[in-house]
Each structure stands twice: as structure tokens, then as C-alpha cells.
Amino acid sequence: MTVPPQTAAVQLYLDPAVFARERQLIFARTWQFIGLEADILRVGDYLSETVAGFPVVVIRDDYGALRGYHNVCRHRAGPLVTDGKGRCDRQFVCRYHDWRYGFDGKLKEATGFGPADGFNVLNLPLFPIRVETWLGFVFVNLDAQAAPLIDTLRPLDERLGRQAYRSARLYDHHPMACNWKLYVENYLDGYHREGVHKGLAAEAGTKRHEVRMHGSVALYEVPNRSSGTAGLWAWVWPNLGLNIYQGVLLLEHIRPQGPDRVTIEHIFLHEPEDPGVDAAIHDSERITDEDAWICERVQKNLSAGIFSQGVLSPAHEGAVAWFQQRVAQALAGG
Numbered sequence: 001m002t003v004p005p006q007t008a009a010v011q012l013y014l015d016p017a018v019f020a021r022e023r024q025l026i027f028a029r030t031w032q033f034i035g036l037e038a039d040i041l042r043v044g045d046y047l048s049e050t051v052a053g054f055p056v057v058v059i060r061d062d063y064g065a066l067r068g069y070h071n072v073c074r075h076r077a078g079p080l081v082t083d084g085k086g087r088c089d090r091q092f093v094c095r096y097h098d099w100r101y102g103f104d105g106k107l108k109e110a111t112g113f114g115p116a117d118g119f120n121v122l123n124l125p126l127f128p129i130r131v132e133t134w135l136g137f138v139f140v141n142l143d144a145q146a147a148p149l150i151d152t153l154r155p156l157d158e159r160l161g162r163q164a165y166r167s168a169r170l171y172d173h174h175p176m177a178c179n180w181k182l183y184v185e186n187y188l189d190g191y192h193r194e195g196v197h198k199g200l201a202a203e204a205g206t207k208r209h210e211v212r213m214h215g216s217v218a219l220y221e222v223p224n225r226s227s228g229t230a231g232l233w234a235w236v237w238p239n240l241g242l243n244i245y246q247g248v249l250l251l252e253h254i255r256p257q258g259p260d261r262v263t264i265e266h267i268f269l270h271e272p273e274d275p276g277v278d279a280a281i282h283d284s285e286r287i288t289d290e291d292a293w294i295c296e297r298v299q300k301n302l303s304a305g306i307f308s309q310g311v312l313s314p315a316h317e318g319a320v321a322w323f324q325q326r327v328a329q330a331l332a333g334g
């Protein structure tokens with residue numbers, strides 16, 4: 001018989017100091033999804049986002065390559081671009097005092113700065129970040145030493161590498177009053193289906209949803225009663241979910257906003273004329289609402305102060321235990 005592992009300490013879900021460490025030791029060191037390559041096809045097209053508190057921008061440069069920078073001017077920390085999608089004409093022009101930077105990050109002109117001894121624009125390039133793409137998804141990494149993106153995604157790439165590109169998309173987002181780790185743990189836990197998703201349990205039969213870790217990727221193939229695999233469900237350390245069900249690819253970006261707040265951003269990618277899309281999206285929304293409800297209630301119970309530590313089922317919560325260990329390792333590593 002296996003002794004059940006203990007759950008992580010409650011403070012990990014409540015303490016702003018832990019959240020600050022996670023930002024530095026987890027989110028600033030891992031590959032973070034930032035958007036779709038289809039949105040930045042032309043020279044000067046950009047995507048700008050805040051990755052765990054760090055504003056960043058990815059731009060299509062003059063040679064067609066993608067480059068990434070912190071969205072921070074070297075003069076007095078103004079933003080180079082506004083948030084979201086947009087286009088720069090030949091260069092970045094800081095929104096504060098108009099300093100101009102090439103897409104290669106070099107400061108070309110400190111507009112109107114005036115005479116100053118020893119001032120050399122060459123000494124003030126933008127702060128670079130890493131950018132890589134996979135299946136049309138753009139990722140950034142704030143750690144210059146990080147291993148290539150494919151090292152993390154390989155188990156998923158082996159299953160999804162030949163997916164056809166789906167051109168139509170639909171976005172929505174779900175703000176939730178819980179720590180990001182509670183949402184991830186719930187995502188990695190097939191044990192709660194009967195308790196939380198009664199409709200899903202009835203559809204899928206009684207077999208429990210067993211999640212297995214493959215490196216830093218959790219995978220679960222959705223069984224179909226008649227024809228083998230109906231879909232694939234995956235999660236990538238530390239905060240990206242991806243699943244394909246009824247032909248629709250759903251990207252779930254789990255974006256921490258603070259110790260007790262997270263936003264789940266959904267992008268549904270599908271074929272333009274797929275008649276199954278509405279039903280797939282409707283099911284997904286219902287499941288997300290059910291998950292939000294339970295995660296928010298657990299956060300409330302953790303904050304209340306009666307619960308200090310629980311146990312994880314060796315048979316059904318192995319992926320949750322893996323995640324809690326991985327977080328503990330990351331937090332110890334700084």
C-alpha cells in the first residue's frame with residue numbers, strides 16, 4: 001500500500017510573498033504562451049502582453065523573424081507599444097518621449113534629448129527576451145538560458161505535430177477568485193468528475209479520467225465508446241491547457257493575477273464551417289463554470305483557517321502530487 005502524499009502548505013495559496021517568488025522563479029523562467037502567429041504575419045505587426053507582471057512585446061522584424069523585448073524604454077521606462085495587437089511603422093517609437101528603436105532592439109534616436117557629454121545611444125538597446133513558435137502558437141521566455149521550447153512540448157508534439165491548422169477562432173475569458181495553482185490542480189485531477197461534472201460523468205460512462213505525466217506535459221486521451229479516441233486533453237507546465245474535442249482545439253491560458261485571482265483565457269480554434277462548434281463551446285463553458293465554482297469555494301475554505309494540510313490519492317491524484325512537487329522545487333531553487 002502506498003502512503004498518500006500530503007498536500008502543499010495552505011500559505012502557498014494565500015501569501016503575496018509566495019506569489020512574488022512564483023513570478024520570478026516559475027513564470028520568468030518557463031515558456032509562456034503569448035498569442036497566435038497568424039496575428040503577426042507582416043513586418044511591424046506586434047503582440048503585446050503582460051507575462052506575470054512583466055510587460056513584453058513580440059514583433060515581426062524587417063527580415064520576417066519574430067523578436068521579443070520587454071516593453072520598457074531605456075529612457076524612463078515608458079511603454080514602446082500599447083497592449084494587445086498592433087502594428088509599428090518601420091520602428092518602435094516610445095509612447096512617452098518618442099525615442100526610436102529598430103526592430104533589432106537598437107536605440108536609433110533619442111529624439112530631442114539635447115546635448116549631453118558621453119551619451120551614446122548604442123549603450124541603451126531594448127531588453128531582449130526569447131521567442132519561439134509551435135503549431136502557430138507564439139511563446140516567450142524571459143530566461144535567456146532556458147532550454148528550447150520543443151524540449152518542454154515534445155510529448156505533445158509527438159501527438160499533435162501533424163494537426164491541420166484551424167483558421168477560425170473565438171475568444172472568451174473567465175476571471176476567478178482563486179490561486180492559479182488551485183485551477184491547475186483541478187485541471188490535473190480526474191478524480192472530481194463525478195462530484196463536480198455530473199453531466200460529463202454521465203456522458204463518458206463510469207471510467208475515471210486518469211491523467212499521466214510525460215515530462216512536463218500531462219496527457220489524457222478521451223475515450224469514445226464506439227471508436228477509440230474522441231479527443232486529447234493536455235496540460236503543459238506551468239500554466240497552459242490544450243484540448244481537442246469534437247474537432248475543436250481549445251487553448252486554456254491560465255493567467256495568474258495575484259495570490260487569490262486568476263483569469264482563464266480561452267481560444268477556441270476550429271474549421272470555419274464546422275457545425276459541431278456551438279455544442280463543443282457550450283459544453284466547455286458549462287465545465288469551466290463548474291470548475292470555477294469549486295476552485296473559488298476551495299480558495300475560500302483555505303483562507304478560512306480551519307484546514308492546514310490534506311492528502312492526495314496515490315491512485316487518482318498522481319499528477320496533482322507531481323505539480324505540487326514541481327512548484328516546491330521551483331520555489332526552493334531561487
Ligand code: FES
Nearest residue numbers: 073076078094097
Ligand atoms: S521613456 Fe521612452 S522616450 Fe522617455
Ligand SMILES: [Fe+2]
Nearest residue numbers: 186196197291
Ligand atoms: Fe473539472
